[in-house]
Amino acid sequence: MSGFQAEGGTLKWCDQPATELTIGQVRVAIKAAGLNRADLLQKAGMYPPPPGVTPVLGLECAGEVIEVSGSSRWQKGDRVCALLSGGGMAEEVIVDGRHLLPVPEGMSWAEAAAIPEVFSTAWLNVFELGAAQPGEKVLIHAGASGVGTAAVQLCKAFGNPCWVTLGSEEKLQACIKLGASGGALRQNGIASLQSEGPFQVALDPVGASYASDHLDLLGVDARWVLIGLMGGREAKLDLAKMLIKRITLVGSTLRTRDTDFKAGLISRMEEKLWPLFAAGTLKPMVAKTYDFAQAEDAFAELAADRIVGKVILVRE
Structure with a gap:
């Protein structure tokens, strides 16, 4: 072995x-x-x-x-x-x-x-923990990553307009080709996406550096799912905005979940996603x-x- x-x-x-x-x-x-x-x-x-x-x-x-x-x-x-x-x-x-x-x-x-890893991560955090409903807008950070490109495809397949943040215009155009409605380059800041919102779900592997912007980008009763800390672990937040908008912040990791949880997730993926791979909707x-x-x-x-x-x- x-x-x-x-x-x-x-x-x-x-x-x-x-x-x-x-x-x-x-x-x-x-x-x-x-x-x-x-x-x-x-x-x-x-x-x-x-x-x-x-x-x-x-x-x-x-x-x-x-x-x-x-x-x-x-x-x-x-x-x-x-x-x-x-x-x-x-x-x-x-x-x-x-x-x-x-x-x-x-x-x-x-x-x-x-x-397996990227589609399970995207499905779990956008559609199960994030509870994205058809028509709700989704914000996907690191949109050109494995998880990001999986999330963009899932959003397109399940009727969720999505926007991405990433590092280059080339990557942005690739994500738009996959189904994203638009996005922002991280070096220019992500506040410009406020005009595209409000977003009801955020898939966030970045953490601290984007945290305060989320309180303006997200809508009432939005779900902010934190899956990574590429932008740092400590952030200053205006909790009044979070309270007024009733924003839910969920911390999520998959690797440390128990075997039964993963088995259930895999089963639901096979039921809901495998027909879409067979049809070429997901790639x-x-x-x-x-x-x-x-x-x-x-x-x-x-x-x-x-x-x-x-x-x-x-x-x-």
């Missing part, structure tokens, strides 16, 4: 003893793994895995089932993609069978690996692929913040 672990800010391919399956688990031979900003943080020593979770990096993967324990919907040879708490950047991974989804027909391994956004041997280059590409969508590691 060899895989990439982080040591002193670099990646090291480490061997681990093979582990026996317990009832309900599935062993998957990994063909591709998605990179996420959480992996960058873990590599830098700033985001250790939860207790009991493998130190091998990788929160999503796609591959072939090679072993099953107990009664299961999965069989050897099935093509699957997986939502993980860790372990995706490896030769194989053991996963709760409830956290697997079938690879949509005609989809490559790289495309399948670009789905994984693979920006670049790298062989596992080029993992350091792949991490550098994600850190450079130039791409629209996902960086994926693939095995030959």
